[in-house]
Amino acid sequence: MKDDFIIRGDGMRQQFEEQTTIFFSIMRWTILAVIIGILVGLSTTLFLKLLASTILFAKGYSYYFISIPLVFVLSTFLTEKLSPQSKGHGTEKVIEAVHRRAGRMNTMVVPVKLVTTILTLASGGSVGKEGPCGQIGAALASAFSDLFKLKDDDRRKLVICGISGGFAAVFGTPIAGAIFGLEVLYVGAVLYDVMLPSFISGIVAYEVCSNFGITYFHQKLNFVHSFSDSFFGIVLGSAVLFGLISFVFIEMFRIGERWIERWQLNIYLKNFFGGVVVVVLMILCSTKYSGLGLSYMEQQLTNQQSAAWYDFLLKMIFTTLALNFGGSGGIITPIFFIGAASGSLLATLFYLDNATFAAIGMVSLLSGCANTPIAASILAMEMFGPAIAPYAAISCVISFLMTGHRSIYPSQILSMKKTSSININLGQQIHDAEPTVDLRVRYQIYRFWKLFKFRRSK
Numbered sequence: 001m002k003d004d005f006i007i008r009g010d011g012m013r014q015q016f017e018e019q020t021t022i023f024f025s026i027m028r029w030t031i032l033a034v035i036i037g038i039l040v041g042l043s044t045t046l047f048l049k050l051l052a053s054t055i056l057f058a059k060g061y062s063y064y065f066i067s068i069p070l071v072f073v074l075s076t077f078l079t080e081k082l083s084p085q086s087k088g089h090g091t092e093k094v095i096e097a098v099h100r101r102a103g104r105m106n107t108m109v110v111p112v113k114l115v116t117t118i119l120t121l122a123s124g125g126s127v128g129k130e131g132p133c134g135q136i137g138a139a140l141a142s143a144f145s146d147l148f149k150l151k152d153d154d155r156r157k158l159v160i161c162g163i164s165g166g167f168a169a170v171f172g173t174p175i176a177g178a179i180f181g182l183e184v185l186y187v188g189a190v191l192y193d194v195m196l197p198s199f200i201s202g203i204v205a206y207e208v209c210s211n212f213g214i215t216y217f218h219q220k221l222n223f224v225h226s227f228s229d230s231f232f233g234i235v236l237g238s239a240v241l242f243g244l245i246s247f248v249f250i251e252m253f254r255i256g257e258r259w260i261e262r263w264q265l266n267i268y269l270k271n272f273f274g275g276v277v278v279v280v281l282m283i284l285c286s287t288k289y290s291g292l293g294l295s296y297m298e299q300q301l302t303n304q305q306s307a308a309w310y311d312f313l314l315k316m317i318f319t320t321l322a323l324n325f326g327g328s329g330g331i332i333t334p335i336f337f338i339g340a341a342s343g344s345l346l347a348t349l350f351y352l353d354n355a356t357f358a359a360i361g362m363v364s365l366l367s368g369c370a371n372t373p374i375a376a377s378i379l380a381m382e383m384f385g386p387a388i389a390p391y392a393a394i395s396c397v398i399s400f401l402m403t404g405h406r407s408i409y410p411s412q413i414l415s416m417k418k419t420s421s422i423n424i425n426l427g428q429q430i431h432d433a434e435p436t437v438d439l440r441v442r443y444q445i446y447r448f449w450k451l452f453k454f455r456r457s458k
Contacts, residue, residue, distance in 0.1 A: 243402020
């Protein structure tokens with residue numbers, strides 16, 4: 001009996017120690033996440049207010065966009081000399097830092113990214129505002145970790161909180177922002193060990209921005225549609241198209257990046273020339289494709305305007321040029337523009353509701369390009385209301401699968417195959433992935449193609 005009592009006592013002590021340890025861990029990470037959320041919220045508020053003021057000032061001049069060549073050169077100079085980690089569209093560099101350097105980031109990212117992104121957007125560069133906020137938040141989290149000498153694993157978690165907080169604060173979507181930070185690092189995996197601090201930092205960052213006067217465009221759609229086979233089929237078909245458009249944008253961006261890198265020119269001369277090309281395109285086409293494009297998306301989501309058939313293609317071109325010729329900014333806002341334009345075009349062609357399919361297109365393109373179907377599905381609910389969420393979620397998952405093993409963030413690590421019929425090594429970054437189709441499947445595709453050609457010839 002005495003031995004049984006001792007054993008039971010040891011078991012109770014172990015359980016007490018376990019629960020006490022977990023409780024203190026929760027308290028610790030709550031405090032850390034709140035601090036990071038406040039830092040990200042304040043930095044995002046500063047960034048968004050400076051951005052709004054600068055854009056308003058620049059738009060006072062009719063040909064404000066002629067400064068783009070000089071802005072591209074200045075942005076390149078500041079990035080090259082002060083903070084090479086600030087290059088590109090923000091989130092990609094944070095993903096790279098998490099996977100390769102345990103989240104270590106240069107503190108100079110904060111001022112350099114803030115200045116270069118504001119200049120790029122104010123001059124009309126087709127970039128987004130979310131990447132810089134996530135990158136600045138991640139850099140502040142990294143600096144905080146270094147200041148208090150936190151372990152590498154803790155720094156990594158706090159940097160992820162910086163991504164989540166930045167996304168949540170920019171778009172006013174605290175839950176989707178938290179999930180985005182957890183989901184964007186790996187294709188097919190969510191980091192549960194960072195879930196609590198990620199949610200807390202996202203919510204806190206959003207509340208800080210809201211309390212300092214940052215407002216968000218959330219269009220609750222008047223979506224009233226009873227389930228029907230025909231409508232569900234339309235959603236499935238449109239989802240496949242959104243996945244293919246995601247594929248086209250990723251490939252266009254990647255090909256453009258490689259093509260421009262091969263130019264045997266001084267980097268400043270090259271980026272100046274690229275800026276001149278963008279200015280000429282704006283004069284020939286429209287300034288509609290410049291900057292954030294928020295008014296265009298608002299028109300699609302409120303049924304004020306239908307998209308032209310070329311809108312999504314031109315936005316792809318403008319964004320590819322801006323980010324590869326030295327412009328600084330994010331890429332998700334342009335993805336939203338492309339998605340809204342694609343959905344609106346689809347609605348026009350098949351006599352569907354413009355706002356509904358513009359909304360579905362926005363979140364589906366995000367899912368396909370960034371490999372974040374869960375975050376994109378939640379984003380649909382937070383931005384457009386719960387009624388559209390089931391259809392948007394289906395479209396997001398299909399778009400995610402249709403994109404294949406590629407991403408607008410090539411540093412993402414593969415944790416799953418999108419189909420068992422494709423052979424690919426898991427655990428490697430997407431830019432190193434070399435997917436190959438299974439031989440049996442390849443043979444079936446070949447037979448189908450031969451049969452198709454034979455029938456066409458008859």
